[in-house]
Amino acid sequence: MKGEQMRITRRQFTTGTLTSIAATALGGCNRSEDAGKKTIAVLFDGLYTPFWIASHDAIVSKLKARDFAVTEAISGQDDSKQLSQVKSMIARGVSGIILVHTDSNAVIPAIRAANSANVPVVSFNRAPAESDAFSIAIRADNRKITRATVQRMVDVARQRSGTYKAAILMGHLGDDNAIARRDGFFDVVDQHSNFIKVVARIPTEWNADKAYAGLTNAFNANPDINFLFTSSDFMFPQIIQVLKAKNRYRTVDDPEHIVFGGFDGDQVAYELLRDKYLDADGIQDLEYEAELCVDAIVDMASGKLSQTEGETNPKIIQDPGFVIHQDNLDEKRDRMWGYTMWLAGQGHGELEQ
Amino acid sequence: MNTVRRAIFSEYLVCWLCVAYFVVVIPVVPGWLSVWSLSNVITTMLPLVVVAVGQMIILISAGIDLSLTATIAFASVVGASIMSETGFVPNPWLGVPLAILAMLLVGVMIGGINGLSVATLRMPPFLVTLATGMFFSGAAILYTSNVSATTSIAGLPRVFKLLTRESIPLVPNHLWLTIVVLFGVNILLHRTVFGASLFAVGMNSNTARVSGVHVHRTICLAYVLGGALAATAAVMLTAQQETGDPKLATNKLLDIIGATVIGGTSLFGGKGRITWTVFGVLFLVLIDTSLTMQGLPDEIVMICKGSVILVAAILDALRLRFAVT
Numbered sequence: 001m002k003g004e005q006m007r008i009t010r011r012q013f014t015t016g017t018l019t020s021i022a023a024t025a026l027g028g029c030n031r032s033e034d035a036g037k038k039t040i041a042v043l044f045d046g047l048y049t050p051f052w053i054a055s056h057d058a059i060v061s062k063l064k065a066r067d068f069a070v071t072e073a074i075s076g077q078d079d080s081k082q083l084s085q086v087k088s089m090i091a092r093g094v095s096g097i098i099l100v101h102t103d104s105n106a107v108i109p110a111i112r113a114a115n116s117a118n119v120p121v122v123s124f125n126r127a128p129a130e131s132d133a134f135s136i137a138i139r140a141d142n143r144k145i146t147r148a149t150v151q152r153m154v155d156v157a158r159q160r161s162g163t164y165k166a167a168i169l170m171g172h173l174g175d176d177n178a179i180a181r182r183d184g185f186f187d188v189v190d191q192h193s194n195f196i197k198v199v200a201r202i203p204t205e206w207n208a209d210k211a212y213a214g215l216t217n218a219f220n221a222n223p224d225i226n227f228l229f230t231s232s233d234f235m236f237p238q239i240i241q242v243l244k245a246k247n248r249y250r251t252v253d254d255p256e257h258i259v260f261g262g263f264d265g266d267q268v269a270y271e272l273l274r275d276k277y278l279d280a281d282g283i284q285d286l287e288y289e290a291e292l293c294v295d296a297i298v299d300m301a302s303g304k305l306s307q308t309e310g311e312t313n314p315k316i317i318q319d320p321g322f323v324i325h326q327d328n329l330d331e332k333r334d335r336m337w338g339y340t341m342w343l344a345g346q347g348h349g350e351l352e353q
Numbered sequence: 354m355n356t357v358r359r360a361i362f363s364e365y366l367v368c369w370l371c372v373a374y375f376v377v378v379i380p381v382v383p384g385w386l387s388v389w390s391l392s393n394v395i396t397t398m399l400p401l402v403v404v405a406v407g408q409m410i411i412l413i414s415a416g417i418d419l420s421l422t423a424t425i426a427f428a429s430v431v432g433a434s435i436m437s438e439t440g441f442v443p444n445p446w447l448g449v450p451l452a453i454l455a456m457l458l459v460g461v462m463i464g465g466i467n468g469l470s471v472a473t474l475r476m477p478p479f480l481v482t483l484a485t486g487m488f489f490s491g492a493a494i495l496y497t498s499n500v501s502a503t504t505s506i507a508g509l510p511r512v513f514k515l516l517t518r519e520s521i522p523l524v525p526n527h528l529w530l531t532i533v534v535l536f537g538v539n540i541l542l543h544r545t546v547f548g549a550s551l552f553a554v555g556m557n558s559n560t561a562r563v564s565g566v567h568v569h570r571t572i573c574l575a576y577v578l579g580g581a582l583a584a585t586a587a588v589m590l591t592a593q594q595e596t597g598d599p600k601l602a603t604n605k606l607l608d609i610i611g612a613t614v615i616g617g618t619s620l621f622g623g624k625g626r627i628t629w630t631v632f633g634v635l636f637l638v639l640i641d642t643s644l645t646m647q648g649l650p651d652e653i654v655m656i657c658k659g660s661v662i663l664v665a666a667i668l669d670a671l672r673l674r675f676a677v678t
């Protein structure tokens with residue numbers, strides 16, 4: 001072979017070098033310890049509250065404990081990006097997909113794509129809209145848990161006597177969970193309209209800043225609000241700021257105490273209950289939901305559950321959850337995921353009182 | 354020095370990078386050559402190509418449009434509200450054409466507002482399009498809350514959803530629409546007075562004005578065209594998601610601008626080509642898809658994409674410097 005034919009240009013050299021570096025970098029990311037294992041894709045839309053972080057960690061650790069390899073992606077609340085991620089995972093040959101979507105309608109094409117490739121899908125914590133696409137959804141019975149939580153708040157209010165002006169911080173109304181929590185709240189307070197009047201319905205779109213602004217406005221318009229429910233515990237820090245600013249941050253034994261309830265069961269909720277600022281909190285049994293989720297995806301991947309709707313595999317599996325309050329805190333806190341997190345951190349980073 | 358200069362000025366640098374990257378990742382990314390993977394790359398890049406070409410036209414005029422994603426979102430919900438089962442015109446044979454027309458009008462309207470503000474009021478494009486982007490993002494959410502019980506609009510006609518399905522494997526129906534759009538824009542840029550005026554305005558608007566070019570009209574038309582192409586992308590994305598979504602494409606602005614810059618369109622105006630933009634989009638989508646398939650965390654994917662865009666922007670600045678000296 002002549003030397004002339006062996007010569008390469010600088011551009012060819014640069015391109016070759018760059019692509020070699022890329023290949024080496026990508027190759028280095030292949031995890032040899034996962035070789036031979038079945039892979040489950042865990043696709044969340046974001047890890048933006050303690051609940052989602054704890055859920056993610058619980059699901060991943062349970063999958064790894066069952067000897068599955070896990071691959072992950074975050075869509076950043078972009079449904080078209082999540083559709084692309086689902087297709088990427090199908091192409092990669094995963095055995096199943098655990099999905100947290102943003103919009104219950106926009107997720108349908110992603111589930112349908114997985115259905116057509118025979119890759120099972122479990123929707124975690126949010127159910128997709130009714131359609132021909134099949135996935136099993138694991139979620140808390142939001143309405144029932146909220147009803148029980150608000151009923152406990154009503155019982156507390158009745159014991160304290162007087163009339164009440166109520167405010168609710170609502171979630172993103174494109175999210176079924178937010179709608180169920182809102183409806184659960186009104187199921188109860190509407191039955192007690194003789195002494196509870198709802199004066200503020202605050203839309204937050206699951207945005208803490210909006211929650212802060214909305215609650216501040218509500219207190220400016222109705223300084224005597226004395227019954228407050230938040231559809232998610234992650235808004236507690238903002239609520240506490242507002243209550244402190246209005247000099248209404250009082251413990252349950254104070255006559256000026258606002259009857260106060262929340263939903264989720266995070267670490268701040270535990271601290272507020274322990275310090276007697278919070279009356280009741282609806283708990284999603286996160287460990288149980290994660291277990292149900294992993295059970296469902298493993299059973300579908302192994303063929304124990306079929307990938308079509310039937311009596312043995314309903315479209316939605318509900319976590320009944322429970323309510324934790326001042327009277328049962330010591331008894332039930334071990335099942336509260338926020339307490340587990342608090343224990344793990346031994347109270348580090350506690351809410352400033 | 355000449356070799357470096359040739360490499361920087363090369364029209365085909367990104368094309369070769371795409372080919373090289375595609376080949377190199379074959380043994381590394383499992384399933385990379387599967388039909389699912391290739392189909393994913395194609396369907397992901399088509400709407401992005403259309404809207405990136407719109408951004409390219411505006412960049413050629415030495416402007417920038419930060420409202421293109423808001424245009425997509427607003428057009429999506431307006432179109433969906435017309436043609437959905439519970440919409441204003443539920444009959445699909447009438448509703449779908451009307452909805453598509455309305456979506457295009459939305460794009461033209463927002464582009465028109467931007468173009469008039471930049472050209473006649475001489476407002477900075479960055480400020481104008483940032484403001485209209487914020488306005489129409491909010492308007493999309495408000496509009497949806499008034500026409501739907503949830504925050505998106507479902508129940509779109511089957512015939513509309515077929516737009517992005519694959520009638521032949523690896524050939525989605527909107528590939529043909531994209532080809533027609535690219536062909537049309539190519540003619541507009543290289544075979545019409547408007548195209549010549551656009552490049553002239555982008556290179557030096559004062560010289561263009563002295564030479565008899567209608568600078569205001571050209572700039573305004575560039576934004577209108579950009580808006581119309583964003584609306585066309587909205588048609589594709591809405592059909593793909595089967596939903597009118599007020600947050601559709603919200604996070605795609607960096608990809609849109611990044612892809613045009615990677616493709617070699619100058620941020621300083623007067624330079625840009627459709628083929629460059631197509632390869633810019635392709636390169637970005639290849640990186641995104643391969644890294645996702647590799648299971649790398651989202652933050653690493655973002656760092657890689659950001660780095661590539663940064664390198665492309667530096668190359669753009671170097672190109673200008675070499676061209677001047």
